[in-house]
Amino acid sequence: MKIMSFQASVAAALMLAAAWLASPVSAQTQTPPAAPVPSMARPAPASPAPAASSTTAPAAPAPAASTATAPAAPTASAAAIAPASAKPDTASAAAPAMKELSPWVMFMSADVIVKAVMIGLAFASIVTWTVLIAKSIELSVASGRLRSALRKISEARSLAEAQMALGTKEGILPSFLAAALREARMSAGLSSDAGIKERAASSFSEIVRAEARRIRIGMGVLATIGSTSPFVGLFGTVWGIMNSFIGISKSQTTNLAVVAPGIAEALLATAIGLVAAIPAVIIYNHFSRMTKGYLELVSRASGAAARLLSRDLDRSHGSLHSRAAE
Numbered sequence: 001m002k003i004m005s006f007q008a009s010v011a012a013a014l015m016l017a018a019a020w021l022a023s024p025v026s027a028q029t030q031t032p033p034a035a036p037v038p039s040m041a042r043p044a045p046a047s048p049a050p051a052a053s054s055t056t057a058p059a060a061p062a063p064a065a066s067t068a069t070a071p072a073a074p075t076a077s078a079a080a081i082a083p084a085s086a087k088p089d090t091a092s093a094a095a096p097a098m099k100e101l102s103p104w105v106m107f108m109s110a111d112v113i114v115k116a117v118m119i120g121l122a123f124a125s126i127v128t129w130t131v132l133i134a135k136s137i138e139l140s141v142a143s144g145r146l147r148s149a150l151r152k153i154s155e156a157r158s159l160a161e162a163q164m165a166l167g168t169k170e171g172i173l174p175s176f177l178a179a180a181l182r183e184a185r186m187s188a189g190l191s192s193d194a195g196i197k198e199r200a201a202s203s204f205s206e207i208v209r210a211e212a213r214r215i216r217i218g219m220g221v222l223a224t225i226g227s228t229s230p231f232v233g234l235f236g237t238v239w240g241i242m243n244s245f246i247g248i249s250k251s252q253t254t255n256l257a258v259v260a261p262g263i264a265e266a267l268l269a270t271a272i273g274l275v276a277a278i279p280a281v282i283i284y285n286h287f288s289r290m291t292k293g294y295l296e297l298v299s300r301a302s303g304a305a306a307r308l309l310s311r312d313l314d315r316s317h318g319s320l321h322s323r324a325a326e
Helices: 002-028 036-041 051-056 061-069 072-099 103-108 112-152 159-166 172-186 193-215 219-251 256-325
Strands: none
Touching: 103 256, 112 159, 112 172, 112 193, 112 219, 112 256, 159 172, 159 256, 172 193, 172 256, 193 256, 219 256
16 A cells, blocks of 8 residues: 555656646747747756656656647747738738829829819810810801902902992901991091091901900910919929828828829829910910911901092092093
8 A cells, every 4th residue: 555655646746747847848839939948958856756766757758848849949930930921911012002093093082272273274274175176166267258258359349349249248358348338428528538548447457456356365365274284283283292291290101102192193283284284385376376367367358448448439539520520
């Protein structure tokens, strides 16, 4: 009985020693890789058991300790590799966001002020192309009608014949003829032809100025758009870049993925401003040349009406002289 109790006490002591040795090993799996060194260097405690039983029993826990420490190295290495592999993932996640930038996405993510600037510049661009279409049609039609009217009265000998040739059509040349006839009728009985021609020329100049004002409608809009659109776009750019710097100060980072979208939105305002301004300037210069050519035709029509009036005056004086001679 004494031997059995002694063996039981020895077994209990060995179990306590194994538990004491296993507790540092379990702690090593939760600590950094440097922790296993003390556990490996710690000696096995001496038990009061006899030499025969103590030398044979501790040999069994040694492989357990070695097998317990073996998985610890891969766990620590995986933990060390994990942060390094996380950085490429974040960079790859930021890269598609940069590729997804488009004018529409930049417009939708822009500030309210920048959006208002972009919408205003887009509306100005629409107005520019509308003026181009409308003025092209207007100048083409007006020039064609005036050239046709000048051809019709080229063989007319008097104001009355010219009016009959033109009929009841409205236009700049019928206005000149009507002004000349009105002045001749109102100056009937006056012997000064120079006075009649001077008054008719004054009426003609008023008609020319009115026609020049009418034909230049829309040119001021083009001039305004062409001169102010770049500065309006620059205002949107400055505002957008200011918001970008505010975002940088809040995020405490100068990463390109954070800075690039705001700067791209700001530069989009400048691009839209240039898109609105450059065509406006080109179209304005084009219409300036076309308007100048049309006003030259108007001057020709004014001269034709003045010549017809002069012929009528000379003819009336010649008839009076012939009657007086008879």
